[in-house]
Amino acid sequence: MKKTLILYTGGTLGMRRSESGYVPDADLEGALQRLLQDVIGQLPSYDFQALDPLLDSANMQPQDWYRIAALIRDNYSHYTGFVVLHGTDTMAYTASALSFALQGLAKPVVVTGSQIPLREMRSDAYNNLIAALLLSGSDSIGEVCLYFNGKLLRGNRAVKVSSGSLDAFSSPNYPSLGEVGIQVHIDPNALLMHGDTPQFEIPDNADGSVVLVKLFPGITPLFLSKVIEARPRGIVIETYGTGNAPTDNQAFTEQLTRATELGIICVAVSQCLENHVDLGKYAAGSALLRAGVIGGLDMTSEACYAKLNHLLAMNYTNSEVKDLMETPLCGECTP
Structure with missing residues (x-):
């Protein structure tokens, strides 16, 4: 049985409107259940866990990277894959940091988010979330990835290239790991080899200065x-x-x-x-x-x-x- 742990850290995907602009909203789990109810049988089952407090990714610090990594480490044996919902502003930093903290993986860790909140019209959150959940059940992926707008990228090769386009991320010096269109295509030649034993490196003091x-x-x-x-x-x-x-x-x-x-x-x-x-x-x-x-x-x-x-x-x-x-x-x- 495929089962994914969704870690919700904050970010645009789960935000709601407020008088001061978009803010993280803790009530995302119910919205996801309603959204996915018609397709859940086609996806891995999942558990949902929200970080407390939720963070706009602009407020992410190194200690938050390792808090996410520690949750994956502690739950590694209980799930076949992981999805990290994250804001786009520092997503490439977090995806990179997770790759160094979680080396030698035999399971996928897929970091994703959206440019438009899930609750808004024309949101890209639904497609990104569905694809990330689908990819989290892949047996061929054993590394930290970043998925956005049809492209699966190596997490530590991705950069944010646009704040106004749904095609927000690119991998300038390494080919995409896969593409999700009408068909799902994963490039086996671009993937890291699966590790035999994961090497979790979670430092006591997260800030390397x-x-x-x-x-x-x-x-x-x-x-x-x-x-x-x-x-x-x-x-x-x-x-x-x-x-x-x-x-x-x-x-x-x-x-x-x-x-x-x-x-x-x-x-x-x-x-x-x-x-x-x-x-x-x-x-x-x-x-x-x-x-x-x-x-x-x-x-x-x-x-x-x-x-x-x-x-x-x-x-x-x-x-x-x-x-x-x-x-x-x-x-x-x-x-």
């Missing part, structure tokens, strides 16, 4: 120095192109060297959606290498941030973190 810095024309060494003074344990740097930065300014490079000498792990990703970081391609990137910055390959900013936070929260040594950031753990990058 990582910051995300986007380079921009006019960024100053003083700006970077203020970030370093806050003493994060890691910095994800969104660089230009293949990993370039304003390294003609020697003081800027000196700040990066100072950061790495202080033991701060610095990882470069690209502001471009497609392709990957190659710090040795241009002189402007080679200077980052000499400063001790690590290349983030073709990871999305969301995946790189979640991965670095995860490794630091799990208290890996700096040497281990540097090696693991350049090693695919669950399909998040191409070596």
Whole structure:
């Protein structure tokens, strides 16, 4: 018997109108029962559990990622699949974080949501929810996925690309895992291999103390120095192109060297959606290498941030973190 656990975290799918705009609504379970009553025999049976408190995804913090992961870990043996209902704003961060916390899965974890609330006209929530439930019963999927608008994406490869379109997510550097149209098609060649034994990594302290810095024309060494003074344990740097930065300014490079000498792990990703970081391609990137910055390959900013936070929260040594950031753990990058 297929049985899915639906974890409702909040987000647009289950929201209702209020005087201040859309807010999370705890009364979603009854609405789902009424909505699915005519098709429930064609889907896996399910249990429903809502987080308390419900969160707009803009308010999600690392500890919330691991609260969701812990619920999946604790219920892993009781269900054949999991659906996480989540807001779209930080869905890619949560899907990425779950992939690192729940490695080696033999069951699907499908993260989904909607752009229009379930209770509104023309809502995309129904189709996304039906498809996510259907996919949660798949025997071929053993990883954390993100489903939206007909596309099944690897969770740690997905990015939100639109706030005004129903086609809100894309996977710029990895093919879709599947498509749901008139037929359901899953690409077996794109999926991770099933794990024999799941590896659950739920840190006691969820915050790895990582910051995300986007380079921009006019960024100053003083700006970077203020970030370093806050003493994060890691910095994800969104660089230009293949990993370039304003390294003609020697003081800027000196700040990066100072950061790495202080033991701060610095990882470069690209502001471009497609392709990957190659710090040795241009002189402007080679200077980052000499400063001790690590290349983030073709990871999305969301995946790189979640991965670095995860490794630091799990208290890996700096040497281990540097090696693991350049090693695919669950399909998040191409070596």
